[in-house]
Amino acid sequence: MTTAPAAAPPYVPAGTTPSRIGRWKIVLFALVGLAIVVVVANVVVLIGRSGPAQPDCQPDQACLPQREPAALGQRWTSSELGFSFEYPPDWLQVVSQDGRSVHLQIPTNSFESELWVSGVPASEASVDQLVQQRRDALAQRVVGLQEDNDSPDRIVSPSLGYVHGVGGSYSGTLDSGSGPSAPATVAIIAAGDGKVNVVLSLLLAGNLDHSHIQNYRIGSSRLVLNTMRWR
Amino acid sequence: MRRRIAVRRRRRGLVCVLALAVIVASAPTAAAASGTARGSTSPRILGATPGDAPVEFDLVLDVPDEAELHAFVARVNDPKSPDYHRYLTPDEIGRRFGISDAALTRVESWVTSMGMHVVEGYPQRTSLRVAGTAATVNRAFHVQLIDRMDPATHERYHAPRGDAAVPRALAGAVDAIAGLDTRPLDHLAPRVAPRAGLSSCQSDPQCYSPERLARTFDFAGIHADGMQGQGETVAVIMDGKVSDQDIDQWATSAGLANVEPVKRITVGGGPDADEANSAESIAEGTMDVETVLAVAPKAQVLYYFAPLDAFGDAVDAVVQDKAANVVTYSAGACDEARLSNPDARSARTRDARAVEKAAGVGVNVLVSSGDSGAYTCSRSNPDDWRVTGTSPSDFPYTLSVGGTFVERRPDGTYVDEAAWEWPFANAGTGGGLNPVDDRPAWQRGPGVDNASSNGKRQFPDVAAPADPLSGWYIVVNGKPSEAGGTSASSPFWAGLLALYDEMAKRAGMQGIGLVAPTLYAVAAAAEPDTVFHDVVRGGNLFYEATPGWDYATGLGTPIGSKLGAAIVEYLKAHPGAPTT
Numbered sequence: 001m002t003t004a005p006a007a008a009p010p011y012v013p014a015g016t017t018p019s020r021i022g023r024w025k026i027v028l029f030a031l032v033g034l035a036i037v038v039v040v041a042n043v044v045v046l047i048g049r050s051g052p053a054q055p056d057c058q059p060d061q062a063c064l065p066q067r068e069p070a071a072l073g074q075r076w077t078s079s080e081l082g083f084s085f086e087y088p089p090d091w092l093q094v095v096s097q098d099g100r101s102v103h104l105q106i107p108t109n110s111f112e113s114e115l116w117v118s119g120v121p122a123s124e125a126s127v128d129q130l131v132q133q134r135r136d137a138l139a140q141r142v143v144g145l146q147e148d149n150d151s152p153d154r155i156v157s158p159s160l161g162y163v164h165g166v167g168g169s170y171s172g173t174l175d176s177g178s179g180p181s182a183p184a185t186v187a188i189i190a191a192g193d194g195k196v197n198v199v200l201s202l203l204l205a206g207n208l209d210h211s212h213i214q215n216y217r218i219g220s221s222r223l224v225l226n227t228m229r230w231r
Numbered sequence: 232m233r234r235r236i237a238v239r240r241r242r243r244g245l246v247c248v249l250a251l252a253v254i255v256a257s258a259p260t261a262a263a264a265s266g267t268a269r270g271s272t273s274p275r276i277l278g279a280t281p282g283d284a285p286v287e288f289d290l291v292l293d294v295p296d297e298a299e300l301h302a303f304v305a306r307v308n309d310p311k312s313p314d315y316h317r318y319l320t321p322d323e324i325g326r327r328f329g330i331s332d333a334a335l336t337r338v339e340s341w342v343t344s345m346g347m348h349v350v351e352g353y354p355q356r357t358s359l360r361v362a363g364t365a366a367t368v369n370r371a372f373h374v375q376l377i378d379r380m381d382p383a384t385h386e387r388y389h390a391p392r393g394d395a396a397v398p399r400a401l402a403g404a405v406d407a408i409a410g411l412d413t414r415p416l417d418h419l420a421p422r423v424a425p426r427a428g429l430s431s432c433q434s435d436p437q438c439y440s441p442e443r444l445a446r447t448f449d450f451a452g453i454h455a456d457g458m459q460g461q462g463e464t465v466a467v468i469m470d471g472k473v474s475d476q477d478i479d480q481w482a483t484s485a486g487l488a489n490v491e492p493v494k495r496i497t498v499g500g501g502p503d504a505d506e507a508n509s510a511e512s513i514a515e516g517t518m519d520v521e522t523v524l525a526v527a528p529k530a531q532v533l534y535y536f537a538p539l540d541a542f543g544d545a546v547d548a549v550v551q552d553k554a555a556n557v558v559t560y561s562a563g564a565c566d567e568a569r570l571s572n573p574d575a576r577s578a579r580t581r582d583a584r585a586v587e588k589a590a591g592v593g594v595n596v597l598v599s600s601g602d603s604g605a606y607t608c609s610r611s612n613p614d615d616w617r618v619t620g621t622s623p624s625d626f627p628y629t630l631s632v633g634g635t636f637v638e639r640r641p642d643g644t645y646v647d648e649a650a651w652e653w654p655f656a657n658a659g660t661g662g663g664l665n666p667v668d669d670r671p672a673w674q675r676g677p678g679v680d681n682a683s684s685n686g687k688r689q690f691p692d693v694a695a696p697a698d699p700l701s702g703w704y705i706v707v708n709g710k711p712s713e714a715g716g717t718s719a720s721s722p723f724w725a726g727l728l729a730l731y732d733e734m735a736k737r738a739g740m741q742g743i744g745l746v747a748p749t750l751y752a753v754a755a756a757a758e759p760d761t762v763f764h765d766v767v768r769g770g771n772l773f774y775e776a777t778p779g780w781d782y783a784t785g786l787g788t789p790i791g792s793k794l795g796a797a798i799v800e801y802l803k804a805h806p807g808a809p810t811t
Contacts, residue, residue, distance in 0.1 A: 072638070072700060152613040156606065157772035159654050164775075167654075187655055202655070217655040222700060225654065226636050 073223050076102050081119045081196050085161070086227040091220050106220055111206025112174060112182065115220055119198040127166050127190035130199035134188050135170065138203060142184045145172035151185075152210050153217070158189040160198055161228025165191025174205035182206050185213055187221075193230040200224065273382070274414070280376035280389045282366035287350065287500070288410035289358040289544070290338060291581045292330050293403060300328045304591045304628065305672050308748045316744045316807035318593035321551050322354040328588070329356025334404040341400050345371040351499050353547035355588045358409070358581045360499050360544055365389070371398065372408065381414065388413040394573045407577035410540060415611075439696070439703050439713075441485050441525040443643030444723075448695075450526070450791030453730050458737065460527025463729035466555040467519045467722065468535045468545040469562070470502040471512025474708075481521045481706035487528045493520055496552070498537035498545045506538060514707045518714050519561055519722045521705045526726025542623060543582035546596055550589045556732065556742060558589070559725035561599040561718035565608035566620030567666055583626050583668070590628035593744045597725050598624040599717035600633040600691040601661025604652060604772030605782070618663055618773050624690055625665040630747050631690035632724050633784050634660035634697020634717040635766055649769030650776040650783035651698040651717075659771045660717055662691050662782040673748035676755035676786075678779025692747055694766065694784035695720035724789075731795045738799045740806075746798070753797045754786045762794040763787035 077084035080099035092104040092115060101118035120130065139145045148154065148171040158167035167189035173180035184205035190197060204216055280286075294300055306312040307319075319327065330338075338359060342349055347363030365376045374391035381388070390412035397405050445451035453459075475492060482490040506512060520532050533554055537545035539562050549558050569575040586596045601607045601621035608615035624631040634651040652659030665688035674689060696702065699715030703723075706712070732742045743749065759765050759778065766776045766784040774782035 154657075155654055156616060156657055157604070157652070157654055157770075159652070159770075162649050162768040162770075164770075189654060214656050218653060218658075221655050222653055222698070226649070226698070226700060227638075 072227060075227075076117075078119050081121065082231040083119050083196050083198055084229050085117065085224045087115075088219070088223050091223075104220075106216065111204060111208060112184075113205075113216070113220070114201070114203040115224070116201045116203075117198065117224065119196050122192050122195050122197050125197060127192050127197050127199070130190040130197055131166055131168070131188050134190075134199050134201045135186075138170075138186055138188075138201065139172075141175055142170075142172035142186065142203070142205075143175050143180050145170050145184075145186065148185075153185060153187070153213055155187060155189065158191070160189050160191035160200060160225060161230065163191040163193060163228075163230075165189055183208075187217065196230055198228070198230075274379040274388075275382055277378040277380055277387070280365040280378045282364060282369075284365045284376075284389075285362065286365050286368050286376065286389070286411070287360060287362045288368070288408060289360055289578065289581055290342075290401070290405045291358045291407040291409055291577055291584075292338070292356050293334075293406045294328055294584065295330065296328065300587065300591070303328070304587055307591060307593075308673060308745050310748075310752070310805035310807065315805065316593070318744070319591055321553065321588075321592055324588050324591050325354045325356035328591075330404050338401060338404050341398070347371065351544060351548075353544075353551045355547055355550060355585070355592075357543060357547050357585045357588060360541075368411065372396065372411070374411070376411065379414070384415075386415060388415070390414055390574070407580055409574060409577035409581055412572065412574035413540070439525075439701070440643075441487060441528065443639070444525055444703075445791070446643035447637065447639050447645050448727075448789055448791045449645075449793065450727065450730060450789075450795070452792045453734065453795060458730055458733045460530030460726065460729045460733060462736070463527060463530045463557075463733055464533060464555040465523045465527065465530050465722075465725050465729050466533045466535055466549045466558040467516065467523065467725075468498075468537055468542065468549070468558060468560045469512065469516035469519055470506050470537060470539050471509065471514070471516035472507045472536075473513070473516040473520055473534055477517050477706045477709065478520060478524070480709060481704075481711075482524065482528075484706065484711065485525065485704060487524065490524055490528055491531045493532045493534050495534045495536055496548065498535055498541055498548050501536050502538040507536070510708075514705075514714070515561060515718060517707045518703065518705045518719055519559060522703055522719050522722035523559065523726040523729070525703070526723055527729040530726065530729045540578065543578070543585035546582070546585040546589055546594075550585075550592050550594050553592075556593060556744075557595045557597065557725050557728045559597045559722045560623070561716075561721050563598065563601055563607070563621045563624050563661075565611060565615070566622035566625055567617060568608055568611065568615075568619075569622050570666060579622055582623050586623065586626050586628045590745050593742075595630055595725075595728060595743075595746055596628070597630045597632055597721045597728075598626075599661075599721040600624045600631050602634075602658055602697075602716045602718070603661065604657065604659035604770075605661070605663045605774055606657065606772060607661055609657065620663055620665045620690070621661045624661065625663070625668075625688055627665070627668050627671045627688045628745075628747075629690075629692075630724065630750075631662075631692045631785070632717060632721040633662050633691035633694040633771070634715075634720045635694050635701075635784055635788055636698035636769065637696045637701040637788075639701065645764070647768075648764055648766050648788060650694070650766055650771060650781075651696075652769055652772050652783075653698075654772065657772060660691070660694065660697055660720075660783055662771045662774060662785070664689055664782075671747075673751050676751050676780055677759075678777060678781055679751075681777075681781075683774070683782070689780075689782065691782075691785040693724060693750065693763075693786050694788050695723040696788075727789060727791065730791075731798050734795050734799050735802055738803065740799075740802055743798060743802065744807075749798055749801055750786060750794075753794070753801050754780075756801075757797060760790075762790055762797045764790060 073086040074089045095103045104115040106113040154169045170186040174182045174184040182205045188201045190199040306314040346367040350362045351360040372395040376389045395408045535545045569579045603610045605618045607621045638646040697717045702715030703719045765787045771783040776783045
């Protein structure tokens with residue numbers, strides 16, 4: 001970083017003194033200037049004090065974080081859209097990614113897993129459309145995929161990065177290519193900040209009971225959900 | 232009046248740990264332990280309870296002028312009242328608001344005449360714990376106790392066929408009978424696993440060591456000023472066996488020296504062996520003790536070892552002993568479910584009165600707000616998604632403690648915070664509206680009157696970290712773990728109140744008294760985010776965190792030294808009478 005040299009003070013010839021009126025004007029200007037500075041400073045302080053009522057925290061609007069998060073895991077950022085989140089590297093590994101989406105999975109041979117996070121500009125697709133698109137995509141791999149509102153794993157209050165959205169819990173049977181292979185549960189949530197809409201889906205397939213499903217859902221997704229930043 | 236007769240309880244009662252919350256960050260390879268949520272299927276009838284089976288229950292004593300009790304507790308905590316902070320002694324509370332000596336003698340004589348005996352009673356005259364056999368109970372109340380089994384949990388319990396009515400001989404002295412139906416409304420379902428590689432909190436930058444905790448919530452300065460809970464006593468009510476070895480190992484690895492050994496007081500016959508030795512109960516009790524000490528390392532912890540269905544008795548025991556003015560309890564149940572069951576409703580009445588009388592004596596009863604978001608009933612019935620209260624956290628005179636997720640830097644300094652909710656697991660901080668009890672007069676301030684307000688008690692009052700991701704360092708069964716849930720939030724605040732009590736005493740007062748009214752007054756008078764972190768993100772799966780008070784985090788989380796200073800200043804400005 002370089003700095004410009006400080007400007008030299010204006011030259012005042014020795015012996016030239018301002019007149020009385022000039023001196024009075026200087027005092028007046030100084031007082032006016034001081035008053036302006038005081039008013040501006042007060043305005044700045046008042047604006048600063050009203051921080052908690054910033055536009056992001058208005059009623060019926062999403063209240064988004066103001067500060068940079070403290071790193072709890074590995075951060076993934078969408079290079080095209082700017083949204084980001086952290087994931088636990090001891091729970092999840094990145095399988096593939098592009099500028100808008102990332103596919104992660106739990107590194108285990110005991111069951112199949114897929115955590116998919118993908119975003120679009122809000123003008124391209126609504127959150128409802130994103131859920132439908134993910135559901136359609138997963139239906140290619142999960143036979144008989146249907147919403148499961150009776151499940152104890154149902155999602156009663158979908159939200160992503162503390163922004164309320166839409167979503168649901170689904171079940172079916174994973175198609176291994178040679179036929180249905182294992183029971184599958186799917187959770188899909190989509191939400192947006194008005195500019196970007198993001199969808200997250202989590203597929204778990206295998207002989208997992210309710211408690212395992214809960215455990216893996218929590219372990220793999222809580223950091224993602226907690227640390228989502230929209231830009 | 233207090234008598235101790237070692238009669239062991241056979242069953243865990245109606246109120247069980249809901250907010251238990253040792254939920255540990257476990258890697259995929261770690262065992263996914265868990266409880267299975269109990270369904271709403273009908274119980275299996277096993278047959279009549281054998282006549283010689285021991286049975287314990289409570290006779291809930293009448294409060295001749297309950298309106299006057301409410302009025303007194305309101306006055307004694309109202310700084311504008313001449314009675315402000317003129318707390319009564321437990322005996323005075325009992326004599327002024329309880330049944331007469333003659334009525335008490337009449338009840339005791341009746342119990343004896345029925346072949347039963349009083350196990351325990353307290354000077355506050357809230358209830359009498361009575362022991363007998365199934366045969367004597369059947370005869371006394373004209374019921375038949377039936378043994379049953381919960382089909383999901385296989386827990387055995389007994390319940391009367393029909394509702395037990397108060398005998399005519401006890402009219403005017405006994406309000407209700409509680410504890411004959413011992414079916415748990417809820418049960419423990421934590422995920423407990425040691426965190427791999429966590430040998431010492433100091434070595435893990437994300438671990439919430441006492442030192443980092445103090446930095447995050449700005450009470451390191453209080454510690455540095457020499458106030459770490461010296462001379463303060465905090466009571467923990469819980470049902471699990473707590474090991475001194477765990478406490479010592481935790482203290483050593485957390486960098487704390489000379490922690491006072493925990494003193495144990497058994498309430499009644501204490502929990503039965505199954506309850507006391509369950510992994511969940513041990514973890515809960517251990518976490519509660521360690522969390523109090525993390526905040527107030529020089530405080531004396533009294534561990535009131537009590538079955539979960541004896542919460543009211545345990546509160547009475549603490550108040551009778553006058554050994555602590557801060558009590559923490561991390562359990563609860565769906566309030567609506569308690570109200571819909573006659574026996575549970577009676578127990579709820581007993582518990583609420585015990586807490587109200589504690590408020591009249593100046594004892595703070597802190598209770599976690601639950602871990603199922605606004606849907607506490609779903610914990611025991613997966614088909615019940617009503618937005619409900621959490622009992623006893625939603626009682627008018629508790630200090631109800633909710634939970635948050637905190638983002639902090641590796642050195643512990645605070646970054647940001649959100650109300651704790653996990654949409655994928657339907658878990659999160661409890662909070663909402665008490666279904667029947669009115670809001671106390673002191674619950675007011677920005678955010679309190681809102682679109683959901685209906686005049687009933689709103690909870691929680693305050694919050695603290697609960698998400699295990701920003702959770703607590705504990706040692707259970709010799710294993711360092713990271714834990715969370717609102718179960719941890721309540722003992723955190725209990726430790727903090729011990730520090731504030733010490734600050735008040737150092738400032739020449741005799742203590743903080745019942746602190747809830749002071750917290751609301753201080754919060755209302757302060758600029759936002761100067762004494763509380765106002766949590767405005769997240770929610771509890773139903774209510775959102777909003778500026779000012781909200782149903783997810785109450786007033787927010789503490790900015791420790793500033794809140795303490797504000798409390799002391801407030802008390803100086805409203806001196807009242809010395810607190811007991």
